Amino acid sequence: MPTEKNKYDKYDVVIVGAGISGLVCGCYLAKANVRVLIVEHHDKPGGYCTSFSRKGYTFDAAVHYLGSCRENEGIIYSILKDHSLLDKINLLRNDPCEKIIMPNETIYIRKDNENTREELKQKFPEEKGNIDRFFNFILSGELLSVIAKTRYISFEKLLNEFFIDPKLKIILSVPIGNLGIAPSKASALASVFLYREYILDGGYYPEGGIQSFPDLLACRFREYGGELLLSHDVSGIIVENRKVMGVKLREGDVIRSNIVVSNADAVNTFEKMTSCGCEESEKIRKLEMSPSAFIVYLGLNTDLEKVMERHFSTWLFSTYDVERCYDTENNYNLGKIDGRGKVFDLDYIICHFPSLIDKKLAPENRSIVRAMLWVKDENGATKYNYEEKIYKKIITKLEKIIPDIEKFIEVKEIAVPRTLNRYTLNSNGSALGLASTVAQVDKNYFPSQTSISGLYLTGHWVTNGIGQSGIPLVAYCGRNLAATLIRNVSN
Ligand SMILES: Cc1cc2nc3c(=O)[nH]c(=O)nc-3n(C[C@H](O)[C@H](O)[C@H](O)COP(=O)(O)OP(=O)(O)OC[C@H]3O[C@@H](n4cnc5c(N)ncnc54)[C@H](O)[C@@H]3O)c2cc1C
Structure with a gap:
């Protein structure tokens, strides 16, 4: 003692x-x-x-x-x-807040949920009424009835109750990535809260x-x-x-x-x-437990405002199978990177552009990009120098948003589950605690x-x-x- x-x-x-x-x-x-x-x-x-x-x-x-x-x-x-x-505290905002890039369309999440609603209605006119019903439900002041309806079901099930169009359901599932789990497993209640407090309200960034x-x-x-x-x-x-x-x-x-x-x-x-x-x-x-994350932090010697509109994050998908992307047990289990260490192609990345909202985060005419994906269980992957391999795959994806990105990279840092664990002591670098x-x-x-x-x-x-x-x-x-x-x- x-x-x-x-x-x-x-x-x-x-x-x-x-x-x-x-x-x-x-x-x-x-x-x-x-x-x-x-x-x-x-x-x-x-x-x-x-x-x-x-x-x-x-x-x-x-x-x-x-x-x-x-x-x-x-x-x-x-x-x-x-x-x-x-x-x-000076809380900064962006409009649009988020951008969802799917293989065949791009959708913006706006600061004002009315605008997001309108955009979705234009893209899915046959679901107009359902979009209104869904948004009204999420934003309803009658919390007890929202809780009663969502408490025991998944977000996927909730979407099935409101919508018919499979593509619309997939697009609405993308932001559930904030919970790090697949829509078929994600609690509808937690998802509705997420929509209500983050997605439809836009994000806030402390200067x-x-x-x-x-x-x-x-x-x-x-x-x-x-x-x-x-x-x-x-x-x-x-x-x-x-x-x-x-x-x-x-x-x-x-x-x-x-x-x-x-x-x-x-x-x-x-x-x-x-x-x-x-x-x-x-x-x-x-x-x-929730999954951990693989995160790339980049300092670029270029002003991103010349390349893109100001917004917080881009969700970049090369598949409509969002369920599989967020199913960390299977796809992104780093321990299962091909038996010989070959890294899979990435189906999605989540990108953040903080210097687009707060220029002072980067030196003059320079910018910050962060790109990440959820991963689980690093054990078994570390021996394959997998960090560099996944990093390269991420850069290939980022090229679609920022052409020639590699030539602007001035600072590069990578965080893997071990890094998250080292700084916060969360087991296996669990990003979100209990799933x-x-x-x-x-x-x-x-x-x-x-x-x-x-x-x-x-x-x-x-x-x-x-x-x-x-x-x-x-x-x-x-x-x-x-x-x-x-x-x-x-x-
Ligand atoms: C990549 C990523 C992106 C995210 N993005 C967002 C986002 O944009 N918005 C959002 O709202 N949420 C986001 N989250 C989720 C959010 O970060 C967490 O849910 C939240 O920060 C958890 O806060 P906490 O206070 O519960 O615990 P933690 O943030 O885990 O803090 C626990 C603290 O306890 C300390 N500690 C642990 N053990 C000990 C010990 N033995 N002795 C002393 N100190 C100890 C750790 O060092 C740590 O500082 C994200 C998470 C990750 C990983």
Whole structure:
């Protein structure tokens, strides 16, 4: 046992991880005068919502835009408001927001959903009425009836209830790629939430890069009196008689607290940090994890505004089989890259162009492109130098959007599942925590409250009943947990 060094005070709450969920939870707690310490593995706050710099380019590591920032309605908007941060962040928007390029057509998702609707109606005139019914349903104020209709079915099934045209259904399935799972498995409820809070509302981009958002939360947290310890790992959660007593840091220090909130990966929380044989460790292994990602970050010495319209992302597909593209178990399982290491041709990539919305992210007359695809299970692939092979396939695809792209590349970085794991400690670099499948988006399926007294979870490994991944949902989870804990601490 490490000796207790009294270097740290006793806290009311210790939070493991300064992902967005941990930060939001910490902000509400600290604002209510709860003594909180957040311990973070990385040297910056934000988890997947961080940025990094190379040669004057600011790249967003994973999250590329925020959803749910609608004035007076969005979850992120209300969190910013609660902490008086609205005037400290400049949320930029693009119109169009997203561009979907299919083999035979291109569709834009606009900032204003009326325009997206009109565009779809022009392309699919025989589905006009159904498009209206679908959009009205998604945007309906009667949330209880939306939940009742979507809770136990897949997004594919929901689309079948509204539409006849197979191509329209495929196109509407493309943005479900944000959940990293195939439309036949994706929860209709999580998908409707995604449509409502991101897709049909367009995205919001914090000026200066995605890091500005967690930096703001971290700054406010400290102003409230919270303590944030960066570049430190929690190696164990101390449990005695099924009660939390505090945490151990990798460096040996022990920090006392009767409440510990884990914003960390749930497998690590139960198998490595607590290891007390609780029911969750068995359960978590049986649940489906979201895939990881293969991401290419490029700094280009050309101004992309001369080549394309301003928008956040392009979904580039060379097939209509979106189901197969997002079925990571089969197609993009890196462990199955051909027995001899031959890399498959890519059927899709998702591209982001942050410098088209915030020019200051790149040096003058230069631009940033990020391209990614969901992948799973790197084991077995690493020996084939697969990174370079997939990189080349991605460049070939990018050529379709940016001709001669290779000659503009000034900076190149690649992130693979190991990289995502290294920075966030999510198992296998899982991008979105528990997959938002029909079965796993059920209320209290894997709740914040654990079977160990005083141990709580927050983030994309917790089920909220409406889907678990993405910044708005993890923020919502952190805020709800804080409200519960404030009541507990003050009783
Ligand atoms: C490529 C990619 C693109 C995405 N794009 C978007 C997007 O555009 N918009 C969107 O809303 N969502 C997006 N997501 C999803 C989103 O990033 C996540 O769902 C969300 O950020 C998860 O937040 P979190 O707080 O639950 O956890 P995380 O972001 O995983 O944070 C957990 C934190 O805990 C720390 N930690 C873990 N273990 C320990 C330990 N033992 N000791 C100390 N610290 C520890 C980690 O270092 C990390 O900082 C994307 C994800 C990926 C991977």
